[in-house]
Amino acid sequence: MGTLGRAGLAAAAGRARTLGMEGERPASQALSSGLPAGGADGDSPGDGAPLPGSSGSSTLLQAEVLDLDEDEDDLEVFSKDASLMDMNSFSPMMPTSPLSMINQVKFEDEPDLKDLFITVDEPESHVTTVETFITYRIVTKTSRGEFDSSEFEVRRRYQDFLWLKGKLEEAHPTLIIPPLPEKFIVKGMVERFNDDFIETRRKALQKFLNRIADHPTLTFNEDFKVFLTAQTWELSSHKKQGPGLLSRMGQTVRAVALSMRGVKSRPEEFMEMNNFIEMFSQKINLIDKISQRIYKEEREYFDEMKEYGPVHILWSATEEDLVDTLKGVASCIDRCCKATEKRMSGLSEALLPVVHEYVLYSEMLMGVMKRRDQIQAELDSKVEALTSKKADTDLLTEEIGKLEDKVECANNALKADWERWKQNMENDIKSAFTDMAEENIHYYEQCLATWESFLTSQTDLHLEEASEDKP
Amino acid sequence: MEQAPPDPERQLQPAPLEPLGHPDGGLETVVGEEVEGARDESPGDGTVRRRGGRGPGACVGAYNRNLMLFLFRSVEHIDGQSVLTDSLWRRYSEFELLRNYLLVYYPHIVVPPLPEKRAEFVWHKLSADNMDPDFVERRRIGLENFLLRVASHPILCRDKIFYLFLTQEGNWKETVNETGFQLKADSRLKALNATFRVKNPDKRFTELKHYSDELQSVISHLLRVRARVADRLYGVYKVHGNYGRVFSEWSAIEKEMGDGLQSAGHHMDVYASSIDDILEDEEHYADQLKEYLFYAEALRAVCRKHELMQYDLEMAAQDLASRKQQCEELATGTVRTFSLKGMTTKLFGQETPEQREARIKVLEEQINEGEQQLKSKNLEGREFVKNAWADIERFKEQKNRDLKEALISYAVMQISMCKKGIQVWTNAKECFSKM
Numbered sequence: 001m002g003t004l005g006r007a008g009l010a011a012a013a014g015r016a017r018t019l020g021m022e023g024e025r026p027a028s029q030a031l032s033s034g035l036p037a038g039g040a041d042g043d044s045p046g047d048g049a050p051l052p053g054s055s056g057s058s059t060l061l062q063a064e065v066l067d068l069d070e071d072e073d074d075l076e077v078f079s080k081d082a083s084l085m086d087m088n089s090f091s092p093m094m095p096t097s098p099l100s101m102i103n104q105v106k107f108e109d110e111p112d113l114k115d116l117f118i119t120v121d122e123p124e125s126h127v128t129t130v131e132t133f134i135t136y137r138i139v140t141k142t143s144r145g146e147f148d149s150s151e152f153e154v155r156r157r158y159q160d161f162l163w164l165k166g167k168l169e170e171a172h173p174t175l176i177i178p179p180l181p182e183k184f185i186v187k188g189m190v191e192r193f194n195d196d197f198i199e200t201r202r203k204a205l206q207k208f209l210n211r212i213a214d215h216p217t218l219t220f221n222e223d224f225k226v227f228l229t230a231q232t233w234e235l236s237s238h239k240k241q242g243p244g245l246l247s248r249m250g251q252t253v254r255a256v257a258l259s260m261r262g263v264k265s266r267p268e269e270f271m272e273m274n275n276f277i278e279m280f281s282q283k284i285n286l287i288d289k290i291s292q293r294i295y296k297e298e299r300e301y302f303d304e305m306k307e308y309g310p311v312h313i314l315w316s317a318t319e320e321d322l323v324d325t326l327k328g329v330a331s332c333i334d335r336c337c338k339a340t341e342k343r344m345s346g347l348s349e350a351l352l353p354v355v356h357e358y359v360l361y362s363e364m365l366m367g368v369m370k371r372r373d374q375i376q377a378e379l380d381s382k383v384e385a386l387t388s389k390k391a392d393t394d395l396l397t398e399e400i401g402k403l404e405d406k407v408e409c410a411n412n413a414l415k416a417d418w419e420r421w422k423q424n425m426e427n428d429i430k431s432a433f434t435d436m437a438e439e440n441i442h443y444y445e446q447c448l449a450t451w452e453s454f455l456t457s458q459t460d461l462h463l464e465e466a467s468e469d470k471p
Numbered sequence: 472m473e474q475a476p477p478d479p480e481r482q483l484q485p486a487p488l489e490p491l492g493h494p495d496g497g498l499e500t501v502v503g504e505e506v507e508g509a510r511d512e513s514p515g516d517g518t519v520r521r522r523g524g525r526g527p528g529a530c531v532g533a534y535n536r537n538l539m540l541f542l543f544r545s546v547e548h549i550d551g552q553s554v555l556t557d558s559l560w561r562r563y564s565e566f567e568l569l570r571n572y573l574l575v576y577y578p579h580i581v582v583p584p585l586p587e588k589r590a591e592f593v594w595h596k597l598s599a600d601n602m603d604p605d606f607v608e609r610r611r612i613g614l615e616n617f618l619l620r621v622a623s624h625p626i627l628c629r630d631k632i633f634y635l636f637l638t639q640e641g642n643w644k645e646t647v648n649e650t651g652f653q654l655k656a657d658s659r660l661k662a663l664n665a666t667f668r669v670k671n672p673d674k675r676f677t678e679l680k681h682y683s684d685e686l687q688s689v690i691s692h693l694l695r696v697r698a699r700v701a702d703r704l705y706g707v708y709k710v711h712g713n714y715g716r717v718f719s720e721w722s723a724i725e726k727e728m729g730d731g732l733q734s735a736g737h738h739m740d741v742y743a744s745s746i747d748d749i750l751e752d753e754e755h756y757a758d759q760l761k762e763y764l765f766y767a768e769a770l771r772a773v774c775r776k777h778e779l780m781q782y783d784l785e786m787a788a789q790d791l792a793s794r795k796q797q798c799e800e801l802a803t804g805t806v807r808t809f810s811l812k813g814m815t816t817k818l819f820g821q822e823t824p825e826q827r828e829a830r831i832k833v834l835e836e837q838i839n840e841g842e843q844q845l846k847s848k849n850l851e852g853r854e855f856v857k858n859a860w861a862d863i864e865r866f867k868e869q870k871n872r873d874l875k876e877a878l879i880s881y882a883v884m885q886i887s888m889c890k891k892g893i894q895v896w897t898n899a900k901e902c903f904s905k906m
Contacts, residue, residue: 321871437897448890
């Protein structure tokens, strides 16, 4: 995989290819220009992120994780086979393609330990006097002791997912929370609830929950458990607990101010991380745009191809001697047309959702950086206050002590999660693109077979005719 | 066995008859006795080589914004010696002149068409500019093809003006114009909208006209759709090129994935640029179809000429019939048809017997003349039909061969494109899997 002796950005010099190929035709130039801001209209995780709660909570959770790792009893329940079987047993209603099934297996960190399986399906429309909204059915199967039962079925709407994400960010400000699909897509959306949109969202929501389930820390979050198990009214009352909206808003303003300061004193490794995130965000957005564009072009190609075959059939009606050849060509074109359709659907299942999720992830990451910077800034401002002897020294020193712990925890949490995230990202990207390549290979192989068999039939016929003509 | 039309006025008999053949033997279509034998042996009567390099080769130079054609041709004498004569230059307009001449002097022949004057059925990346080098090259091939077609036609290849086109540097235009062919050209043919009500149309020609209309319509349709498909295909390939650029930039920040991304990006570039050659090849295929699009017009031209001939014949017969009737009336004194003479006679008095005799005599002379003319017109008509159908049969065979070959070559192109695609994506997949 990687080669030795490379250090992050220092490699950029050695790698530089000719950027911005001038010879490119306009079609592609349109894409290359400008830095596309993330096309998502979803929530930016950095907004309104409340200050983290008790400083001890993150360390507590980490301790729980450690405990579980050592607890053999829970592990023994599952062999690898069983876990896979479980997944299959509840998936009949899930319209999974083989490719996305593979993806599901892949985003497990440790397949042997997977003990929480979640599906999102059955979108239903609800109409009230005030609004119309969609709920999704969430089915959870688990063997964990802390769950009262082994199977749960609840209905949730997008708002609930937003709430969950907010709670997770609150509880773990420097962990990389999985992204939610966008609230809505601005361009090209005539109706908010068209089928494609709902299906895309459903898949993304499922991914979201499963990513949380696979995260070593987040999976044990209490709100997450409530989300998966509580009935609708129970969830409503649970939501009402916790800091109110107004207090959260007040914290936001302070948070923004603080995060500005945090950037200046960012440690080296986080500077690197930040640079990576910025660059990555840029690139993944471009890739998202390119991939969407390819899909669009393929669709338009498909539309034109649909008309191409029939023209040959039309022609064959006036040419007695060329009927076979013309009809043969027509049928080849039609089959290639079908192969194109398949390629398109493969692309939209394997590549597009993955790339898009990482677009959202990149925004998420920027939020995480901000929050880390905030925590750091809090410490820095107290330290500054101490040195300028503005307030009570003893109190400050105590606070600083706590904050230093907090900063250390936050940084460590982020560092660990960062490594994990990067690993997942590399795997996901790799498999998504490999799948895309596979789709294309398959497409061309199909088309090749079609045309080759046509050619064989024509040359065989030719030989037949030639031998008939001979006296 | 095809014969030149009997009318001595219409066929220039070249004095030293130099049959034109192709030294490489692909076109054994030397006229006359050898034709039948050659047909059986050679791979295809009138096989046309698509690219330059052999035979009446041509290369193009651009000179003073006019398209000049630079000709090489070799003339094979009857005794088998091959002589490479001087090369000369011809403009597109001279090709047009040649063709117009052939159309007039060989009305019963399906005269090979010229390539398009302006680029049509263009898809967006293909230039519609007549000075674009790709267009110029394709036109060169088209003109070469035209010459090969004429050279391999059993009758046309014998024509002296054609021979001079290939050999006479200066004054060729004057020579052509001296034949006075423009005067011979029936101006009625130019009136595209004119319809001639023919009482007894030849069914075969009517069907042929119908066929040529359909051929033209379906090939146009096909070329239009093909151009749109090409456009879209171009888009799909080229957008992938962007992956190349972005992967490369991305690889700069990736420790693990960097190499894989970089090399995968390279393959995306290869993929994106491969479409240019693919579509260029397809353009040549489109040109092959276009030739038959224009051939449809040539077919229709033969039908029209026949129509005109038939019309003239019927008019002549009608004239004759009415004169005969007039004569009869004068002779018998009965007036069955209205005539001005008859009216004036009624009004101003009978004419004298001498006058009547004179008139009858004139009429009888005219009738004689008319009968002669009708006879020869009939003969002409029958000859025309016979020769035309012979050439049409020849044309049909050529068309079936050529179109089948073209369609097969299209399949070959698709196969090659698929193989390239498999290659590139297999390479890319390998790079991705190494990331």
